[in-house]
Amino acid sequence: MTAKLRYEDVQELYQNxxxxxxxYASALLGDxxxxxxxxxxxxxxxxxGRVPAPAQAxxxxxxxxxxxxxxxxxxxxxxxxxxxxxxxARPAGMIxxxxxxxxxxxxxxxxxxEVVVMRVWGEMTLEExxxxxDVPANTVASRYRYALDKLREILKDT
Amino acid sequence: xxLDNEKLESYLRQFRPRQPKPLPGxxxxxxxxxxxxxxxxxxxxxxxxxxxxxxxxxxxxRPMVVRDKVLHQQEVPAGEDSPAQxxxxxxxxxxxxxxxxxxxxxxxxxxRNILPDVRxxxxxxxxxxxx
Numbered sequence: 450m451t452a453k454l455r456y457e458d459v460q461e462l463y464q465n466x467x468x469x470x471x472x473y474a475s476a477l478l479g480d481x482x483x484x485x486x487x488x489x490x491x492x493x494x495x496x497x498g499r500v501p502a503p504a505q506a507x508x509x510x511x512x513x514x515x516x517x518x519x520x521x522x523x524x525x526x527x528x529x530x531x532x533x534x535x536x537x538a539r540p541a542g543m544i545x546x547x548x549x550x551x552x553x554x555x556x557x558x559x560x561x562x563e564v565v566v567m568r569v570w571g572e573m574t575l576e577e578x579x580x581x582x583d584v585p586a587n588t589v590a591s592r593y594r595y596a597l598d599k600l601r602e603i604l605k606d607t
Numbered sequence: 608x609x610l611d612n613e614k615l616e617s618y619l620r621q622f623r624p625r626q627p628k629p630l631p632g633x634x635x636x637x638x639x640x641x642x643x644x645x646x647x648x649x650x651x652x653x654x655x656x657x658x659x660x661x662x663x664x665x666x667x668x669r670p671m672v673v674r675d676k677v678l679h680q681q682e683v684p685a686g687e688d689s690p691a692q693x694x695x696x697x698x699x700x701x702x703x704x705x706x707x708x709x710x711x712x713x714x715x716x717x718x719r720n721i722l723p724d725v726r727x728x729x730x731x732x733x734x735x736x737x738x
Contacts, residue, residue: 456633463630472624488627496636537622547622569619597612600619 454502459495462506467492469571470514475536476566477518477559484536487518511567511581553603561596564589694721 454462467488474484491513494500503509539547554562567573567581575593579586631639694717703710 456636460630463627467627468624471627485627489630492630493636493639496630497640536625538625540621543621550619550622565619569616570624594612597615601611601615604615604618 452502453498454495454500456496458502459492462495462510463492466507466510466571469566470510472536472570473511473563473566474514474518476554476562477515478522481536483521484518487514487521490517505577505580507571507573508577508580511571511573511577515563515581549604553600556603557596557599561592561599564592565596565600568593 470491471481471484471488474487475481478484478487491510494513535547535551537547537551554565557565563582564578567578568575573581575586575589579589582589694714699710699713702713
């Protein structure tokens with residue numbers, strides 16, 4: 450942690466990581482509006498100036514979103530299944546494929562799903578993911594491997 | 608990681624996550640930051656204003672109360688009981704037992720202090736009695 454973040458710094462972080470963080474929060478909460486709220490909470494805290502600039506922004510942001518999302522999840526005191534709200538943009542001509550990918554992601558256990566989101570859309574290394582989840586890197590690697598196997602199995606027919 | 612995994616990753620990356628709603632602008636952020644302190648200050652100001660009005664409104668009554676007490680004290684001559692004491696049930700009962708004939712005279716004397724005197728002053732009773 451170093452100097453305090455300026456408004457422009459926070460905006461830049463939001464531009465660079467906002468979409469992946471929203472996907473991550475959606476994967477944890479299963480509710481896009483709750484995910485948006487969690488993301489806004491994290492960035493409003495950063496904008497308040499009370500938080501020093503993190504040394505490694507990406508793992509810090511994913512961890513902050515994770516904590517906020519899980520706290521929000523506990524506050525709601527119920528397990529919310531992933532809803533049908535789209536959290537992935539679908540390229541033209543791949544709308545059906547997009548639906549299948551989201552369906553396949555919903556079929557994953559949460560601990561595998563969050564690893565896939567951080568690795569694929571957050572573009573994080575397995576070590577960075579291990580830092581966020583506070584588990585050994587080997588555990589992350591095995592969760593990721595199982596997740597990809599399952600996704601491949603689900604998506605092979607599409 | 609084998610080639611299949613890399614292919615699958617590339618396939619998945621074609622579907623970009625949706626963009627979140629934009630962060631609040633600097634101006635809105637400033638409003639959000641100062642909203643609670645501003646609200647607290649407004650509530651405090653209203654509270655002080657109401658207290659000021661309450662204190663201001665209660666001031667004119669105070670001299671009247673004092674004056675009433677003073678007037679009331681002046682009406683009772685020194686050495687005599689107050690009208691309330693003179694007309695108490697215990698006092699009247701004692702007079703009736705000791706000297707029943709004096710009871711009427713006592714009530715006449717006390718009534719001068721208790722009942723309004725229609726002959727004195729320029730009050731409503733005087734006006735009504737004149738009519």
